[in-house]
Ligand SMILES: Cc1cc2nc3c(=O)[nH]c(=O)nc-3n(C[C@H](O)[C@H](O)[C@H](O)COP(=O)(O)O)c2cc1C
Ligand code: SF4
């Protein structure tokens with residue numbers, strides 16, 4: 003067998019009718035070239051901004067667009083930028099967060115493997131808005147192809163005068179550095195990321211001071227996700243009103259990458275109007291469930307988000323509607339489970355991940371997560387006790403007091419398990435075994 | 442001792458950095474590439490190149506999943522054990538590879554050829570179950586395909 007046939011066997015990320023921004027330029031099976039990007043309107047937004055807009059105009063357009071961060075928390079991007087004081091001496095930094103280690107999430111990889119130029123242009127525009135002259139792209143281990151694409155894209159942008167000194171004949175200068183990490187989920191947390199970049203053990207930092215005021219090497223710093231930054235060129239080129247109107251609902255704004263995995267027929271990553279209903283993503287765009295499977299539950303937005311069930315089929319996949327329905331849009335990583343899945347076992351898998359990835363800095367997380375893992379292990383093995391349910395509930399509450407968002411995130415699926423599948427948990431305990439015969 | 446060329450490359454990397462320790466991960470990776478894993482000697486070399494104490498290097502080395510502070514085989518097979526791959530049968534895949542290689546997860550074959558390591562999400566979730574060898578991602582892999590991929594890498598060594 004030719005093993006290279008298996009290399010990223012399915013290079014998902016094909017352009018569809020809905021690919022209006024992020025996957026618009028995609029070519030099947032390869033990255034779009036610099037010339038193709040340029041010929042399709044690439045770097046038009048940067049030229050436009052440098053020719054006739056002030057940094058403040060760019061920031062205002064992003065504020066007006068309603069763009070919310072795509073890294074998980076959904077913070078309004080333009081507002082985050084506006085927290086950066088413009089009058090402090092010394093450099094300011096922009097960091098693109100491309101750590102993407104939240105299980106079930108692979109959208110940033112697909113984006114970078116198909117179109118690294120969008121990120122380069124988005125980072126140039128953002129740096130212009132913020133007055134940044136040196137920006138970093140922090141990439142996880144395992145994304146070497148994406149990093150290579152980016153390094154090539156940066157070199158080509160340099161050659162064409164879109165990076166370096168006097169960009170497009172203006173006074174704006176920018177250097178982009180690619181920093182490769184070595185694999186640790188906590189490095190995606192923005193303050194831990196800054197420590198990682200500085201070469202310090204990547205425990206999170208206390209907030210305040212917030213990165214916008216005191217970040218990388220103590221200087222004002224903005225951290226944004228890959229997908230967030232890749233949206234900026236389209237906002238500047240087409241205007242905030244156009245961007246807002248792309249959403250599936252009047253309240254939303256823009257498109258969203260959804261990366262689907264698990265028991266669907268076609269587990270792919272695709273760009274859809276933000277607010278597309280969950281059921282439509284699964285049925286229309288992923289070919290429904292795989293043969294023989296029926297939908298039991300899913301994780302809507304990456305490993306730290308509480309489950310959705312069939313009752314959530316019509317929920318609009320946007321930040322506020324998903325939060326109202328009891329979960330989080332998170333990263334847009336949808337992991338689908340069929341009727342054969344034991345939800346205790348699934349939750350145990352997730353908690354094992356978080357317990358292993360705990361950075362060890364604070365006690366609630368370092369000690370609490372292994373305890374929760376152990377409790378779930380006993381329940382799954384049929385050795386649970388009725389009191390375990392209260393113990394788990396207490397931990398859902400108490401782990402909110404941890405130092406960073408990793409521990410509360412870890413308890414997202416546990417909270418969902420207890421709220422939506424308490425009967426299934428109790429069946430394990432009263433029956434003395436996993437009712438699905440998993441263990 | 443490390444080859445002069447590698448030392449020069451790493452020193453150049455450090456010289457480009459805003460502060461030397463910013464290059465710590467690159468330096469550790471470079472040394473790991475040379476030794477196969479981050480040996481005690483490599484930690485001392487890294488400390489010298491970065492201007493850090495060996496403890497400061499150790500603090501970093503032990504933090505990252507893909508920096509090996511123990512000997513590994515010539516081929517390291519990382520099998521994703523996170524949620525999407527789990528749903529698609531990563532436990533079966535891992536058990537099969539344990540039997541096929543005759544080792545437990547975490548161990549190295551007696552001929553020092555292959556180390557089998559479960560790992561966190563590889564960002565290849567739509568292609569679960571996924572695994573990574575070197576810089577290459579594979580997926581979805583059946584147990585038989587995984588065995589063939591590993592055999593291919595063994596021959597390359
Ligand atoms: C444990 C943890 C891991 C995270 N990992 C990532 C990540 O891999 N990528 C990312 O963009 N944001 C990640 N975040 C969120 C970042 O802290 C930050 O909110 C985000 O990068 C901001 O970008 P945005 O405003 O564009 O969403 C993580 C947060 C936590 C608590
Ligand atoms: S919550 Fe966990 S990951 Fe966050 S600081 Fe505490 S120990 Fe580290």
Ligand code: FES
Nearest residue numbers: 521526563565566
């Ligand atoms: S869960 Fe296995 S690659 Fe993401």
